[in-house]
Amino acid sequence: xxxxSQHPSRVICKSGTSVKIECRSLDFQATTMFWYxxxxxxxxxxxxxxxxxxKATYEQGVEKDKFLINHASLTLSTLTVTSAHPxxxxxxxxxxxxxxxxxxxxxxxxxxxxxxxx
Amino acid sequence: xxxxxxxxxxxxxxxxxxxxxxCAYSNSASDYFIWYKQESGKGPQFIIxxxxxxxxxxxxxxxxxxxxxxxxxxLQIAATQPGDSAVYFCAENIKGRRALTFGSGTRLQVQx
Numbered sequence: 001x002x003x004x005s006q007h008p009s010r011v012i013c014k015s016g017t018s019v020k021i022e023c024r025s026l027d028f029q030a031t032t033m034f035w036y037x038x039x040x041x042x043x044x045x046x047x048x049x050x051x052x053x054x055k056a057t058y059e060q061g062v063e064k065d066k067f068l069i070n071h072a073s074l075t076l077s078t079l080t081v082t083s084a085h086p087x088x089x090x091x092x093x094x095x096x097x098x099x100x101x102x103x104x105x106x107x108x109x110x111x112x113x114x115x116x117x118x
Numbered sequence: 119x120x121x122x123x124x125x126x127x128x129x130x131x132x133x134x135x136x137x138x139x140x141c142a143y144s145n146s147a148s149d150y151f152i153w154y155k156q157e158s159g160k161g162p163q164f165i166i167x168x169x170x171x172x173x174x175x176x177x178x179x180x181x182x183x184x185x186x187x188x189x190x191x192x193l194q195i196a197a198t199q200p201g202d203s204a205v206y207f208c209a210e211n212i213k214g215r216r217a218l219t220f221g222s223g224t225r226l227q228v229q230x
Contacts, residue, residue: 006161034217043220049216097216106152109164111160114159
């Protein structure tokens with residue numbers, strides 16, 4: 001299957017600081033990338049859809065000014081958690097999808113980034 | 119919105135037995151389904167997929183069954199091994215949505 005990488009895999013930061021997480025599709029071009037958040041023992045919660053060359057689409061309840069998404073190229077999307085607080089501590093996972101919209105498109109996931117805000 | 123499971127149901131099986139993990143989906147407009155395996159601290163890993171015009175699809179040691187009448191999806195794992203221990207999620211592609219919609223997940227524990 002396709003390979004998606006994330007960096008960093010783990011980050012610890014102080015409350016009030018900003019953290020950037022990178023998501024890369026290594027062997028295919030991803031016109032669309034997705035950012036999920038997962039709390040312990042829960043399913044994946046979609047935060048936003050990242051579109052190459054345009055603004056991200058955020059799910060209801062997700063603050064776009066707090067979770068900044070940039071999809072600068074067909075292989076890179078970044079999520080910046082601004083002014084992080086302890087309640088933002090979570091497992092952040094990106095996924096990438098390629099192909100023509102409407103056709104079958106499998107989402108491939110990155111390995112996730114564990115964020116701990118002290 | 120997305121499904122969020124507050125408490126993951128757990129399926130415990132003996133090594134070598136067959137496992138069946140079930141998933142109910144909600145949207146009749148879903149046309150594509152995927153099973154993912156997620157090990158602790160890792161991202162979901164693609165296992166097998168099936169389109170809505172199919173009832174069954176087989177892979178290596180895994181079979182996915184789709185019953186559109188009752189909106190039910192199952193994952194069968196043959197000869198379950200300790201390495202199969204993980205959380206399994208079903209996901210559906212709802213027409214008109216770009217992101218997959220995830221089920222709440224099932225934890226599979228394989229007893230040696």
